[in-house]
Amino acid sequence: MSDTWLVILLLAVATFAIRMCGALLGQRLPQQGSWARALKALPGSLIVALVSVSLLAGGPAEWVAGAIALVVATLTRNLVLTMAVGIGAIWLLRFYA
Amino acid sequence: MVMDDKRAFARGFREILPLSMGAGIYGLAFGLLAAQAGLDDLEVGFMGTLVFAGASQIVAVERIVAGAGSLVAVVAGIALNLRLLLITASIRDVYAGRPFWQVVLGAHLTTDENWALMLAARARGEQAGYWYLVGAGINLILVWVVATVAGVSFASEIADPRALGMDFAFTAAFIAIARSLWAGRPDLVPWATSFLVVALLMLPGWVDASWAMIAGGVAGAVVAALGPGRHE
Structure with a gap:
């Protein structure tokens, strides 16, 4: 077997195991108390972490475009519009700034 | 699959479209990279179907291009x-009480995009559960596999995203979704913590961005x- 196929299969098996672990482990954790509170808060803080990583990996252009996207999201609550304005903003900022 | 399940599947499949278009553009870019790493269309197709995690595919193939070795x-x-x-x-509630094959299918089809989309739908007060997630996931995996295979096949004709x-x-997209998850003051301290931990770990270059993200989310x-x- 070539190295490429080895990488594909190992990564596939590991990724599936990770996904299943979360799905099965999550159900075994208590439904009340601190574990439940942590799991409930996890999605929001993970998404914030995700956005933080991509903004911090960028520069001023990304920060300004991010702020513009946040304003659009707050005003319109519209996913498609926020994406469109965000992409337009970053394009203009990188082009002209 | 009863009527409500089919409807939820169709709704997930439809509402993920803007995000799966984004994944499609990324898939083309990934195919471009895979071509540089010497992967063919069969390998890329299997990788997209079996791994189905875009960022990790990009990183793994980028390591191959850099000559870093399989491990x-x-x-x-x-x-x-x-x-x-x-x-x-x-x-966890999404998979709870499901037959094992559905847990396997649902878990494999869960990505950042349909997970976040489902949470945003719930934050709007809509019903969104297993079949919504799976419908959105099927759309994503189809677009992802087609786009990545197209990318590696037509590598020479694709613009840099x-x-x-x-x-x-x-x-x-994730900014919009975070905004819709925001439930007021109680979120302030956890979210600020998440951001600060990411910034403190990432900016000095102490740890890789993916570890910083995990640490921030957990914190x-x-x-x-x-x-x-x-959250009580």
């Missing part, structure tokens, strides 16, 4: 995917668990 490529991909454990754990600003599509959840607030 490093796999470990880099796994490190990036550890967050999926938190993602599937955080929606960064030049078009398309790399910002997901950042903007925010721990702070929420320790504090009072609405």
Whole structure:
């Protein structure tokens, strides 16, 4: 077997195991108390972490475009519009700034 | 699958479209990279179907291009995917009480995009559960596999997504989704913690971005668990 196929299969098996672990482990954790509170808060803080990583990996252009996207999201609550304005903003900022 | 399930599937399939278009652009870019790494269309197709985690595929193949060796490529991909454990754990109710094959299918089809989309739908007060997630996931995996295979097949004719600003599509999408998840003051301290931990770990270059993301997400959840607030 070539190295490429080895990488594909190992990564596939590991990724599936990770996904299943979360799905099965999550159900075994208590439904009340601190574990439940942590799991409930996890999605929001993970998404914030995700956005933080991509903004911090960028520069001023990304920060300004991010702020513009946040304003659009707050005003319109519209996913498609926020994406469109965000992409337009970053394009203009990188082009002209 | 009863009527309600079919409807939920169709709704997920439809509402993920803007995000799966973003994934499609990324898939083309990934195919471009895979071509540089010497992968063929069959390998790319299998990788997209079996791994189905874009960022980790990009990182693993990028390591191959850099000549880093198979083991490093796999470990880099796994490190990036550890967050999926938190993602599937955080929606445990979706898989609860399902037959095993449905848990397997649902878990494999869970990605950042349909997970976040489902949470946003719930934050709007809509019903969104297993079949919504799976419908959106099927759309994503189809677009992802087609786009990545197209990318590796037509590698020489594709523009760089960064030049078009398309790399910002997901950042903007996740900003919109975070905004819809925001439930007021009780979120302030956990979210600020999450951001600060990411910034402190990432900016000095101490740890890789994927580890910083996991640490930030966990730190925010721990702070929420320790504090009072609405999460009771």
